[in-house]
Amino acid sequence: LQLPADSNKMHHAGEGLHRPVTASLSGCSIASESESSSLSDIFQRRLRVALQTESELGDMDLTGLTETVVDSDEDDEEDLDQASMSVSSRDMVRDCVFRRGSFLRRELCASMVFAVVEKAGTVVLRDGEELDSWCVILNGSVEISRADGRTETLCMGNCFGVSPSMEKELMTGVMKTKVDDCQFVCIAQKDYCRILNKVERNMQKVEEEGEIVMVKEHRELDRTGTRKGHIVIKGTPERLINHLVEEHSVVDPTYVEDFLLTYRTFQPHGLDIGKRLLQWFNDSSLRDKVTRVVLLWVNNHFNDFESDPDLMQFLENFESCLEREKMHGHLRLLNIACAAKARVRHVTVRRASRESPLGFKLDGGQDRGFPLYVSSLDLQSKASESGLKRGDQILEVNGQNFDNVLLSQAMDIMKKSTHLSITVKNNLLSYKEICHRLEEEQTSGVQHKPRIADKRYSIPDLTVQLELPPGHERSKDKKGNSMGKSKLKKLMTKSKINLLPTKPSRCEAQPLGSTRSRACVPCPAPLPTPASLSSSNPDLVQCHGTAELGTAPGDIPDQVVKVYRADQSSRYVMVSRESSAREVVLAALREFQVCEAAEAYSLCEVSVSPEGFIKQRRLPDHLNKLAESIQLNARYYLKNNSQTEPLCSDEHAQELLKESQISLLQLSTLEVATQISIRDFQIFRSIEPTEYVANLFRLGGAAACEHLQAFEETLNRETFWVPSEVLRETGLLKRVKLIKHYLKIALNCRDSRNFNSMFAIISGLSHSSVMRLRSAWDKLPSKYEKLFSDLQDLFDPSRNMAKYRNLLSSPSLQPPIIPLFPVVKKDLTFLHDGNDSRVEGLVNFEKLRMIAKEVRHVGRLASANQDPAVMFRHR
Numbered sequence: 001l002q003l004p005a006d007s008n009k010m011h012h013a014g015e016g017l018h019r020p021v022t023a024s025l026s027g028c029s030i031a032s033e034s035e036s037s038s039l040s041d042i043f044q045r046r047l048r049v050a051l052q053t054e055s056e057l058g059d060m061d062l063t064g065l066t067e068t069v070v071d072s073d074e075d076d077e078e079d080l081d082q083a084s085m086s087v088s089s090r091d092m093v094r095d096c097v098f099r100r101g102s103f104l105r106r107e108l109c110a111s112m113v114f115a116v117v118e119k120a121g122t123v124v125l126r127d128g129e130e131l132d133s134w135c136v137i138l139n140g141s142v143e144i145s146r147a148d149g150r151t152e153t154l155c156m157g158n159c160f161g162v163s164p165s166m167e168k169e170l171m172t173g174v175m176k177t178k179v180d181d182c183q184f185v186c187i188a189q190k191d192y193c194r195i196l197n198k199v200e201r202n203m204q205k206v207e208e209e210g211e212i213v214m215v216k217e218h219r220e221l222d223r224t225g226t227r228k229g230h231i232v233i234k235g236t237p238e239r240l241i242n243h244l245v246e247e248h249s250v251v252d253p254t255y256v257e258d259f260l261l262t263y264r265t266f267q268p269h270g271l272d273i274g275k276r277l278l279q280w281f282n283d284s285s286l287r288d289k290v291t292r293v294v295l296l297w298v299n300n301h302f303n304d305f306e307s308d309p310d311l312m313q314f315l316e317n318f319e320s321c322l323e324r325e326k327m328h329g330h331l332r333l334l335n336i337a338c339a340a341k342a343r344v345r346h347v348t349v350r351r352a353s354r355e356s357p358l359g360f361k362l363d364g365g366q367d368r369g370f371p372l373y374v375s376s377l378d379l380q381s382k383a384s385e386s387g388l389k390r391g392d393q394i395l396e397v398n399g400q401n402f403d404n405v406l407l408s409q410a411m412d413i414m415k416k417s418t419h420l421s422i423t424v425k426n427n428l429l430s431y432k433e434i435c436h437r438l439e440e441e442q443t444s445g446v447q448h449k450p451r452i453a454d455k456r457y458s459i460p461d462l463t464v465q466l467e468l469p470p471g472h473e474r475s476k477d478k479k480g481n482s483m484g485k486s487k488l489k490k491l492m493t494k495s496k497i498n499l500l501p502t503k504p505s506r507c508e509a510q511p512l513g514s515t516r517s518r519a520c521v522p523c524p525a526p527l528p529t530p531a532s533l534s535s536s537n538p539d540l541v542q543c544h545g546t547a548e549l550g551t552a553p554g555d556i557p558d559q560v561v562k563v564y565r566a567d568q569s570s571r572y573v574m575v576s577r578e579s580s581a582r583e584v585v586l587a588a589l590r591e592f593q594v595c596e597a598a599e600a601y602s603l604c605e606v607s608v609s610p611e612g613f614i615k616q617r618r619l620p621d622h623l624n625k626l627a628e629s630i631q632l633n634a635r636y637y638l639k640n641n642s643q644t645e646p647l648c649s650d651e652h653a654q655e656l657l658k659e660s661q662i663s664l665l666q667l668s669t670l671e672v673a674t675q676i677s678i679r680d681f682q683i684f685r686s687i688e689p690t691e692y693v694a695n696l697f698r699l700g701g702a703a704a705c706e707h708l709q710a711f712e713e714t715l716n717r718e719t720f721w722v723p724s725e726v727l728r729e730t731g732l733l734k735r736v737k738l739i740k741h742y743l744k745i746a747l748n749c750r751d752s753r754n755f756n757s758m759f760a761i762i763s764g765l766s767h768s769s770v771m772r773l774r775s776a777w778d779k780l781p782s783k784y785e786k787l788f789s790d791l792q793d794l795f796d797p798s799r800n801m802a803k804y805r806n807l808l809s810s811p812s813l814q815p816p817i818i819p820l821f822p823v824v825k826k827d828l829t830f831l832h833d834g835n836d837s838r839v840e841g842l843v844n845f846e847k848l849r850m851i852a853k854e855v856r857h858v859g860r861l862a863s864a865n866q867d868p869a870v871m872f873r874h875r
Contacts, residue, residue: 114186124175124176137155137157137158137159140182164193233845244256254852278321287325319429334429344424345426347423348386350419371393394424561584580621581621584603584626584636605636669741754818759820816861816865
C-alpha cells in the first residue's frame with residue numbers, strides 16, 4: 001500500500017488505482033489540553049507520540065484531512081460530494097492546529113493523509129514492496145508475517161514505514177489487517193524528511209565541556225510572529241536550575257511554574273535549589289529574579305515548605321536576606337503569601353501523665369494582643385513527633401476555640417489533659433513579623449495595645465499599606481524607596497502575584513496579626529476568579545482561600561439551630577460556625593422573650609439511643625460548631641439551671657427517635673445533590689498540584705497524595721452506595737422509586753457541574769447487580785429510561801469521551817467544576833507513559849511541561865467559589 005501525500009493517488013498492492021474518497025465530517029477538534037508534543041530526540045518516536053497524544057488525550061478528530069478508503073465501492077457522485085466537503089474542512093483543521101504552539105504538529109497535519117482499510121484480512125503491504133510513506137495506526141491493528149515464520153502485531157499508536165531519509169526502502173514481510181475498520185495517518189516520504197530536517201534546523205543545542213547540557217526548540221507562540229524564540233525541551237538538572245534566573249518571561253512565561261511543579265521528578269531534594277537561589281540572591285543583577293522565583297514557589301507550593309523542615313529553614317534564611325537588603329515590600333508579600341497558603345492541620349499529642357512536659361512553649365494570647373503561636377519546640381518531644389512545628393498558630397484544642405484566651409489559660413487547659421487534639425496552621429513568618437514589630441515598639445517607647453479581643457482580619461482584609469519604622473515617611477524613605485500602596489502594587493505586578501486586597505468597607509484596615517471589632521460589617525464576598533488567572537497570577541483575595549484557612553469572618557450568622565424548652569416549644573436561632581453555646585443561650589432567651597438573668601440558663605443536648613435510652617448533658621459555654629455537631633437523634637434544649645425535671649419525656653423521646661430514622665426517599669434530590677457537590681468540591685479543591693505529580697511518578701508514598709487519594713475513594717464510595725441502597729430495599733415499588741430518585745440526583749449533579757458524582761451514580765445504576773433487576777426496570781416510566789440513556793450517553797467512551805470533553809470545554813460551562821476523575825488520571829497517565837522521562841541522558845522537560853499544563857487546567861476548574869445559592873440558578 002502506497003499512501004502518498006496527494007490523496008488523489010491511492011492504490012492497493014497488486015491492484016489498480018482506486019478513486020479518492022474523502023472523510024465524513026464529525027466536527028471534533030484535533031487539539032487536546034496538552035498541546036505541546038515536541039519529542040525531538042528520536043524522530044520516529046517524536047512523531048508517533050505526538051500523534052498518539054492527540055488521539056489519546058483529546059478527541060482525535062481528523063476532520064478535514066483527506067481520507068482514502070481502500071477496497072471501496074462508493075459511487076462517484078458520493079465521492080465528489082464528500083470531496084467538495086474536504087477542502088473547507090481541511091482548512092478548518094489547519095486553522096485549529098495552527099493555534100497550537102507546536103511547529104511539528106502544524107507541519108504534520110498539513111501533510112497528513114487519512115486512510116481506512118475496511119475489512120479484516122486485507123493485505124496492506126507485500127514482501128519486497130517499496131515503501132514511500134511513514135504511517136501511524138489510529139484504530140485497529142495489523143499483523144506482519146516474516147519469511148522465517150515470525151509474526152509481529154502493531155496496534156493503535158504504533159508506526160511503520162520509511163525512516164527519515166530519501167533512500168529506497170523495501171517492506172520485509174506481509175502486512176495484513178487483523179480487524180475491520182483499520183485507520184491510518186500517513187505522510188509521504190519526501191514530506192516526512194522535509195519536516196524532520198526542518199525540525200532539526202530549529203533546534204539549538206547548548207554545550208559545556210564538549211557535552212550537550214540543554215536543547216532548545218524555536219517556536220512561534222502566536223500567529224503574528226511577535227512572540228517567538230527558543231523553548232527549553234530537555235536538559236541536565238543543573239542546567240535546568242540555572243535557567244530559572246535567565247530571561248524567558250516573553251518566550252517561555254510558564255517555565256518557572258513548570259519547573260517548580262515538576263522539579264521533584266528529577267531533583268531529589270528541593271533544598272539544593274534553595275541553596276542555589278540564596279547564592280544568586282547576593283548578585284544584585286539576579287536579586288529580583290530570585291525573589292520572584294521564591295514568591296512563586298511559596299505561593300504555588302507552600303506544602304513543600306510545610307512538609308520539609310530544611311526548606312522552612314531556607315525560607316527563614318531568605319527572609320533574613322530580604323531584611324538585610326531592606327526589601328520591605330517583597331518581605332511583606334512573602335509573609336502574606338505564607339499566611340494565605342498555610343493549611344489547617346490536626347495534630348494529636350499524647351502524654352503519659354499530666355506531669356509530663358508538653359514539649360513546646362506558647363507565645364501570644366489575649367493579654368499579648370496577637371494569636372497563640374508555638375514559639376519553641378523540643379525536637380525530641382512527643383509534640384514534635386506528632387507533627388507540631390515552631391510557628392504553628394493554635395486555632396483549637398480539644399474542640400475549644402483559642403482565638404480569645406489568655407496565655408495562662410491556654411497553658412492550664414493543655415496541662416490538664418494528657419490527650420491533646422490540636423488544630424494548627426503554620427504561620428512562622430507572620431509570627432516573626434509580629435515579634436519584630438513588638439520589639440520596635442518597645443525600642444521606640446510606644447506601648448503596645450492588646451487587640452486580641454477583636455476578631456482577626458482575614459487575608460483579604462489586610463491593609464495594603466506597609467508598616468514603616470519610626471522616622472520614615474509614607475511616601476519615601478531616606479534612600480528614596482517608595483513604601484506606599486503604589487510601590488507594593490509595582491512589586492506584585494513584577495512578581496506576577498495578586499496579593500493586594502480591595503480596601504475593606506466600613507472596617508478600619510489593620511496590619512497582619514491584628515484584630516477587628518465584632519461590630520465591623522464584613523466585606524462583601526468577591527466575585528469568582530476569572531479564567532485568566534493562573535498559578536503564576538493567583539488571586540489570594542478570594543474568600544475561598546480564607547474559608548480553607550478558617551479566617552472567614554466568624555460573626556456572620558450563616559447557620560440555623562433549633563432550640564427547645566422543657567414544654568417542647570421551639571425557636572430557630574441564627575448562628576455562625578464560631579458561635580459559642582453561651583451566645584446561643586443569649587439568642588434563645590431573646591427568641592423565647594425570657595426576661596430572667598442569662599446566668600440562670602444553659603444549653604443542653606438531649607439524645608436518644610436506638611434502644612430508647614435518653615442521654616442529657618450540659619454543653620460547655622465555650623463550645624462552638626453547634627450546627628455541625630448535632631446528630632439526627634438529638635436536640636438542643638434551653639435549660640433553667642434551677643429546675644431538675646427531665647427536658648424530654650419518654651413519649652417525646654420516641655418521637656425524636658422516629659424523626660431520626662430518615663430514608664433516602666424522604667430527602668430532596670436537589671438537596672442531596674447539593675450536599676454531595678459541596679462535600680466533593682471541598683475535597684477536590686484541597687488537592688495540591690504536587691499531588692498529581694507525586695501520584696504519577698510514585699513519589700513520597702501515600703502521604704504525598706493524601707487528598708488525591710481521598711477524592712479517588714469518594715468516587716468508589718459513591719459508586720457502590722447506589723447498588724447498596726437499591727439492593728437493600730426488598731419491595732418492587734420502592735426499588736423503582738429509588739432508581740428514579742437516583743436518576744434525579746444524577747441530573748441535579750450534572751446541573752451543579754459535579755460530573756464525578758454524576759458518573760458514580762450512573763455507574764452504580766449500571767452495575768450488574770442492579771441491571772439484573774428486570775422487574776424493577778420494566779416498571780420504570782419511559783421518561784426515566786430516556787433520562788438514564790441521555791445521562792449514560794454523556795459518558796460514552798467512544799472517540800476518547802468526546803461528548804464529555806466537548807461539554808467540559810464549552811464556553812458556557814464555567815468553574816467551579818468537579819471533573820470526572822478517571823479521565824483526569826487517564827490523561828496524565830498517557831502523558832507520562834507515552835513519553836520518556838530521560839532522553840539521551842537529559843531530562844525530557846517537554847514531557848514535564850505537558851504534565852504541568854494539564855495539572856494547571858485541572859486546577860482552574862476549582863478556581864471559583866461554589867455558592868449553593870446560585871448553583872442551580874439556570875433552572
